[in-house]
Amino acid sequence: MSFFDDPWTDPTDRDAFSLNFVPPSTVAAVAAEGLALRARFGRGGTAVGIARAEGLAGRSPLQAAEMRVIAGWFARHSKVRRATGWADPEKPSAGWIAWQLWGGDAGRAWVEAERGRWLPLCTG
Template identity: 55%
Template sequence: MPKSVCFVPTKKMAGNAARGLELRAEYGRGGTHVGVARAKQLIAREPLEPKDIKSMYSYFARHAVDKQGRFWADPGRPSAGYIAWLLWGGDEGKAWVDAKRKMLE
């Protein structure tokens, strides 16, 4: 596959990222400046390049363990890991990136 191929994030990924930014603002935690930048990219539904797919794949692989946290998606006090996960597109983002990465192999 040529390196010039780009992939447009889904509306659901954009919605998850927007929700992540809302929760981050409300609770003052979750994600880094890199995660916030990724969220803004997903919300804008900017085309992602292969390097972005690889970066997102690596993020999800490293942070899947966060899902075992005590307050993962607790509506009253979501964990920082949950908020960060949303910034990167949430479960839909992980599934989408997994599929796109396979296309790149």
């Protein structure tokens, strides 16, 4: 018997395990750009941000809880957009590079557009 056939498993849990969110190609491209910027300039992002970018760039499916983490990251870091060098192609700020690692504006828009699907799976 599999997890999904178990009559004792809450249907909401089954949904949470089966509902994956695949990053769109636009988000994957921005994350890949973030990795390239970090390699070129040697700054921006943390080990967690690099791992997130690798997953997004590879279009690895995300669970609802991961979508919540990404939404939270964007909410906490929205002020970095005011930094000097934001999106400067010659000398981008570390914040810009980190933002790109997490999927950039495309990533933020995607996570927010999917909020109605992932949020109910994260509350309880």
